[in-house]
Amino acid sequence: MVPRIPRAYPTLSAGKGSLQGPYGVRPYAYTPDGRPRAVALWTRAAGAFPHFRSTCMAHPVETVRHSLSHVMAEAVVKLYPGTKVAIGPAIADGFYYDFQLPAPLQPEDLPAIEKEMRRIIAANAAFKRVEVSKAEALKIFADEPFKVELIEGLEDGSISIYEQGSFRDLCRGPHVDSTRDLRPDSFKLRSIAGAYWRGDEKRPMLTRIYAYAFSSKAELEAHLKMLEEAEKRDNRKLGKELDLFSTHEEAGPGLIYWHPKGARFRVELENWWRDEHYKNGYELLFTPHIGKSWLWETSGHLGFYKEGMYPPMEMDGDKYYAKPMNCPFHILIYKNGVHSYRDLPLRWGELGTVYRYERAGALHGLMRVRGFTQDDAHIICTPEQIEDEIAEVLRFSLAMWKTLGFNEIKAYLATKPKDSVGEQERWDTALESLRKAVAKENLPYEMDEGGGAFYGPKIDLKVKDAIGREWQMTTIQFDFNEPERFDMTYVDADGQKKRPYMVHRALLGSIERFFGVYIESTAGAFPVWLSPEQVAVIPVGLDFADYAKDVAAELKREGFRASAMLSDDRMNAKIRNAQGQKVPYMLVVGAKERDEGTVSIRLRDGRQLEPMALAGFKDYLRDKIARKSLEL
């Protein structure tokens, strides 16, 4: 019953390196002895022009990454005697290895490890696979407590060891044949991080070294370049530079302050959101920010989600909680009266601000916050209506993403987990309606078997941003829990009380997080309809300040966001400033423009339009805004 707001990071990959590998995951297979089969002879990365250098192409990149992790482990063990090794898998963009080190490692130590790795690679050591019994394995790794623990969990007869150079590791494989198959220029050690042994915070904290690794130097460089681009677009950086928002640790971390320019964006976005909802059959609600504890007991939040909630405040002997979700309030409105099947479906939306406790270390700019506004809605309908309703909400969502300029969208369909509530029949109809809706929209999708919440199946949509990263935004979730717990009913044609279906959906997800993603995808260069400042009027010299003022005033009168730049900076500096602020249109005016009543137009990307009459420019601007044009 807790529709999870999309995580801060794209879920296929994470964190700062949150860029999905540009080529996705490649299918490959292994022969029984653990060698890659011929299917993986070349990578899609190499496309139609595979290198015929078999040594670098004979192994899938996952194998290369994993083998590199062994090489890194060898280097670390050699450089830091006494190191205990844990695990070192291949991951989305590279690999990591977890160690227990005799002394803390500094980032400055990484180059030395890299150097040692290159030496090992150059030494051309073969990877040898040996099968051993459990008893033998325990003996061999007697000095490695983490390996011992792993071995204890394994079945006898299935244990293999890989050895290269001076390093021996418990490993399922497969590996490349020899370190010569690894390219010294296609990996880079990335960072040092703490990680609990087996992800359990009660177990020892190990030191994890992350690395990027690819099949070729070109791919590594492309990846590093994308990371660099991502860093330039970082929402925290642009938020400061463009004066969009701030956070105030002294007043509470993870809470967003929207400055005038950010607020202008938000108001335009929300106005559009409301219009679209009214046009598409929704009614909008406003509900309180806090409610008594019985609400959250009934909904189940206090049972399942308490650690995600802000602690209660006491008032008149009652406990009030800040809402982590809007649904119980919407349900109260529903239950305020008796509903006939003729009233359904109800589509009730709210830009509802919720508060959730996120661990301090998880907070991140606009992406992961403690207070945020969901563009939430609940659809309450009869079983007969559910299929159409799901198809409709999906269509609506895709239309909104299209307007916002996101065209690459992928669906993830999550089905019933082991522990769940609700009758099987409901799960079946629900899943069927999700499946049909996705098919109707021709959306590429992946199944996530058993990945649904216990209270119902769902579709999540991931959108791809301008630099190829995927972000989970929209979520459409069935809820078989709350209608039951709150005893929601409607009266059917036969006069019987029946249980309605309820669907939670958030299209943009959270307004804060959407803003973050949008800032990063557009690099702060918003389309004109969302730009906080649409027009900067720049006089060539202060002699023309009056004309500049007149032009700006006339634009403002008609509702455009325009201002004249009248400081004593030179024109060049004003252009530079306006461009740096990503103002879409700069109107440069001097004697010629004043005398002819025209404006000379410079776009923020440096292009220039033919000078036009002010009236003509207004029409031009009006049209771009009305169409929500993505082009200037």
Added chain:
RNA sequence: GCCCUUGUAGCUCAGUUGGCAGAGCACAUCCAUGGUAAGGAUGAGGUCAACGGUUCGAUUCCGUUCGAGGGCUCCA
């Protein structure tokens, strides 16, 4: 919360084995009247995150606290 890194002017950062605190941008004043990405001069601006310790002396060394950044999902 835990691991590593980090905290100096509004912003971005420098600060050399401990000796009166620095730059660029932004801001203010003055000069400069200009045609598509930075004109010039002057000035103001800091209890060097906070607290404690070592020292004749701490922004600098040590400790604690608070905040920020990267991680803590990928399972031999």
